[in-house]
Amino acid sequence: MSVNYSISELARELDVTTRAIRFYEEQGLLAPERRGQERIYSPKDLVTLKLILRGKRIGFSLAECKELIELYDPSGGNRKQLEAFMSKIAERRLQLAQQLLDIEQMQLELDTAEERCLAALAEAPH
Structure with missing residues (x-):
């Protein structure tokens, strides 16, 4: 049985705010299952969020993170994704x-500016 996460569990797991998770969802990077008002995040969502956070840490934009995530093909492997990642x-x-x-x-x-200021100060009358 796979483990699912509530938004607060996912936030705690990755040390991010629930607001950040909702933002990534609004940007189309995460798509949790809904049960009424409750968001249910899968292990895939956890991996996606880890990739987003890693990408942000190394300076990638959200658009670049999204591009890399969308390149993943579970049936054909992740060669295209890895090649794009290497390029980025x-x-x-x-x-x-x-x-x-x-x-x-x-x-x-x-x-240079500091040296000029120091020289001017040394020559200026007290």
Whole structure:
């Protein structure tokens, strides 16, 4: 028998808010079964939510997370999903490398501005 989760159980399991889970549901990323007003989440929903949270941690947008999740094909394996994931990882690495260069450049500009201010302060009368 598979384990199902209420929204509060799922939230506790993954340390997220119920509001976040409802947001992901509104975005079409989760589709729990309904029993009246109660949402019933399956183990698949748990895995999907784990993938969303992992994707967000490494800087993927919700659209990118959704794209990767939709590529999963239980009958044909997950090769397409993994290849797309590898491509997104490479893109993210390039973005981070550019951000790192931008930060380093900004630090150099701050160093220059600081040196100029210190020199001007040293020459200014008290």
